[in-house]
Amino acid sequence: MAAVAAAGFTGSRMPTYTISQLARTFGLSRSALLHYDRIGLLRASQRTMAGYRIYSQKDRDRLAQICLYRDAGLSLADVRHLLAAQERPDVKILEKRLRAIGEQILNLRNQQRILTAMLTKMASGPYEPVIDKTLWVKMLAAAGMDEAAMARWHAEFEQLAPAAHYALLRQLGIPEREARQIQAWARRAPAPSSKER
């Protein structure tokens, strides 16, 4: 009774899959599928005599759906609900998730601000210059700040505390001349309206 599980064929019937095959094709781990089975989200529709799971084409499709919803960041509980009420999938769940994402992004943006403030303070602090220009720019870029965001940041900083801004620029190893240029450019830059988000 081996042929069933191994190659995925039962004569000319629909293909079947072992647990690890399915895991690989969806970029999941075997344990994840075991977990889905345990919580009843996705059970293999058959077993071999030895107890090996056999996933059918239908199971595969279901898993595809699950992955789709998971990629949207939905919890397994929500995924279960969505799959349960197939006819008219619950808009409210998706909406709720969308709202949550918005909140999370705002939250992360705030964290970015806190961190850049910390790093700014450290860079212009009494310590040895731990940070130089390239590192600084790389960090902010890695944080997802684009040109515009950096410009806004410079403008905001310049408006709030020009002296500290200058000090920071010098700390980053930028020569006097260039630092003054940046300051001037920041003063002319797009006003950092306080309601921007």
Add this chain to the structure above:
Amino acid sequence: MAAVAAAGFTGSRMPTYTISQLARTFGLSRSALLHYDRIGLLRASQRTMAGYRIYSQKDRDRLAQICLYRDAGLSLADVRHLLAAQERPDVKILEKRLRAIGEQILNLRNQQRILTAMLTKMASGPYEPVIDKTLWVKMLAAAGMDEAAMARWHAEFEQLAPAAHYALLRQLGIPEREARQIQAWARRAPAPSSKER
């Protein structure tokens, strides 16, 4: 031996705090502080004879630091390291966090896309119009989409599939005339350069 804990006074000495007082002032739960105590991140420097925790001013300051770092989204392990090496706080940790935030935001944006795609499909699907214009806009707004983002979205959709775009607009209850206007405007709108993020 009650006076110590209760009002937070020992004669004219520094103020002290009970666990719940401290929790309230920092917007944490009592259990969180218990947790911090257990893992040794913040232990009360004294106890009453009955075993009640007494937090000193110093403890309070430490907690303030902890909260600051936590607000930046750092893990308790990282917070511990930062507090341990007080003199020259580790820039690398902050940098790493900043990078992680960037990644997370990108990820969430992707999830937004997936969800809006799903909702779009549902709104223009074979079901009854589950969503109308106001709800739609409210949802996207709640997701943190501003005017610009919505414009980009319309432009992208229009470029990709004008017919489907039109269908969706109609589904949302927008009259023919207005729908065509929106389409025209979307075609003129800022090109959705694929490298935008």
Add this chain to the structure above:
DNA sequence: TATAAACTGTGAAGTTGTTGTCGGGTCAAC
């Protein structure tokens, strides 16, 4: 002064979505 309400303590277990490890069974090939 008695008593109830509000607070405190400890320890254990639960939460979420996995990953990893264990010992042991199964299968195909050589």
Add this chain to the structure above:
DNA sequence: GTTGACCCGACAACAACTTCACAGTTTATA
């Protein structure tokens, strides 16, 4: 008959808490 590649179920671990159960302490009220 023995490798090596699979599979099984069960359990431990992660983060940062929360919740629970149960017992002792303090404070306010009657």
